[in-house]
Amino acid sequence: MGQEARHKGEGHRQRLRDRFLSHGADGLTDSDMLELLLTMGTPRRDCKEPARALLARFDGSLSRVLDAGQAELEQVAGVGPKNAFALHFVQAVARRYLRERLMGREYLRSSREVGDYLIHALRGLSRETLVAILLDASYGILALEEVAVGTLTAASVHPREVVALAMQHRAAAVILAHNHPSGNTQPSAQDRRLTRHLFLALAFCEIQLLDHCIIGADERPYSFADHGLMEEIRQACQPIIQG
Template sequence: MHKSDWQEKGEGHRQRLRDKFLDQGIESFTDSEIIELLLTFGTPRSDCKEAARAALAQFKTLPAVLDAAPDELQRIKGMGPKNIFALRFIQGVARRYLRQRIVGKHYVRSSREVADYLIHSMRGLQHEVLTVIFLDAAHGIIDSAVVAEGTVSSNTVYPRELVKAALARNASALILAHNHPSGNLSASRQDEELTRSLHLICSFMHIRLLDHLIIGSGDQVYSFVDQGIMGRIREDCRHLLDRVG
């Protein structure tokens, strides 16, 4: 059976996109072209151009399309389970790549890469999660893990489990990070209380809590250290420990 003119035209277009990437790299692509090519991984014989444009029009940015929930993507004409699988899969690959890339690096020299990983893995989530970056005594990055999901507060995060995870990795220092699904990039009273409680508990175990980061809806990160909150918490805990001692 001869291929239809439409099929030949579509395959030629997709091949041109692949050749364009090999010759000129990802920077030569528009966001719409990137989404289109990703969608074709799921349905290689379908024309995905209009679905890609509709997705970008709906969600506005490439990250927002990749972060979108499957039920949101299914509302777009031309977007089916196989297309959605392709988008979700590439999102998962990107998260694993960014996570594994930071392991073994020195935090201070790689803080931007850590921020990139946290932004990519936590931005767009519809619920709060608490991620911990585990570090050795020289502040080399050992690992990262999600230790709590749901509303992140002193009532929902179990310090014993966090300390247990740190000891299992022989971690000497920690960095906390959680997201604000609302997009608000500031610390709440509950965020400060949680940080104070965890800092105090970690101090008893000779584990340093270096910072607490908040991930909003954009590419910015709120740092307790940069805002001076971490310094106040350390001072408060030092006075408390001095009284106990």
């Protein structure tokens, strides 16, 4: 009976694989995708029910499942360390893929893809993390670098670290991004002070700070530039820079 069950389970998984090969991701439900990912960790077990349980635990959201921590995943019935590893591994592969495909591309033409990367990399993190996107004079993407992790304030993020990264990559412009673990993308007073602080530090080195994006629960990042805040900061800092 056990051998027969294993064969039936394998047949089901093969049908899912065939459906993916024929129709891509559109041919699979979120539950189907999770089931196939879980079988990477435990190939001889039926993973249909754990996949459904994961979606139920995380409000039906595939992205929330993939963003979840190891301990959270293992609290779900049928999900063990090997299954959780498989989910974390595919998340890491996707993050690296999204990151590397941006290198050398022009930011202005790829801003939506940059947003996709930032959402994938930063949404769901339990601690605030600040990253810098470094651009050349034509706004080509040179690098994406993590700057700081923890409580992000003008006091905790040292301008010299951002300036040093920009100088190291010979960047002409920088875009900052960080996450709000609370999910709210509205900028805080600290976010505004930090942006002004870094705008000045970079400006004195003749490097532009083009934008500061906040990643939260929304579909797209909150953009300081799109909401007119970068222009406010530029005007407020202009007398200091000209000095």
